[in-house]
C-alpha cells in the first residue's frame with residue numbers, strides 16, 4: 001500500500017477511518033482544517049489521536065474564513081434558504097469540494113496515491129456533497145485536473161451507520177474515547193447536546209462500552 005491523504009476532524013468517524021486505513025497498510029497523512037467555528041476540543045482530540053497512530057503525519061491548516069451557514073449574514077442565508085428550505089444550518093457550503101481540492105494538492109506534494117474521507121450512511125441524507133455519486137464525479141474532475149497520478153477517493157465507511165462505525169473502530173482498537181463529538185466547549189463532553197446524544201446512542205446500539213466522560217453522567221446509560 002502507498003500513501004493516503006485522509007480528511008481527519010478528530011471525531012469518531014475520522015478516527016475509525018484512520019485505523020481502518022492503517023489496518024489496510026496505508027501510510028497516513030491526516031488533514032485537519034480549522035474553520036471559523038471549529039471546536040478547540042475537537043482540534044485537541046485530533047492531535048492526541050494522531051499521536052497514537054505512530055507513523056502518521058498530521059497537517060493542520062487554518063481556514064477560518066470558512067463559515068457554517070449559521071454564521072452567514074441574514075441576506076446570504078435568505079438566498080440559500082429560498083433555494084433549499086431545509087438546509088441544515090451547520091453545513092459549510094461547498095465544504096467537500098474545498099477539502100478534497102486541498103487534499104489533492106497535498107497528495108501531489110507528498111506523492112500520495114489516494115484521498116480518503118469518513119463519510120457515513122447518515123451523511124448521505126441532507127449532505128449532497130458527501131454522497132458517493134458526488135464523490136465519484138469529484139474524483140473524475142480531480143483526475144482531469146492532473147491525470148497522473150490518478151487519485152482515488154476512498155470512503156470505506158460510506159455504507160455504515162454510526163453504531164457500525166463504533167463497532168468497527170472498537171474492533172480495530174481505535175481510541176474512540178479520545179475523539180470529540182460535543183457541540184460545546186467544556187472540559188468534558190456535556191452529555192446533553194445533539195452531538196453527545198448521537199455518540200451515546202451509537203455506543204449503546206453497537207454494544208460497546210462508552211468510555212467517554214460526560215459531565216451529565218446520569219444520561220450515560
Ligand SMILES: [Zn+2]
Nearest residue numbers: 182190193196
Ligand atoms: Zn455535548
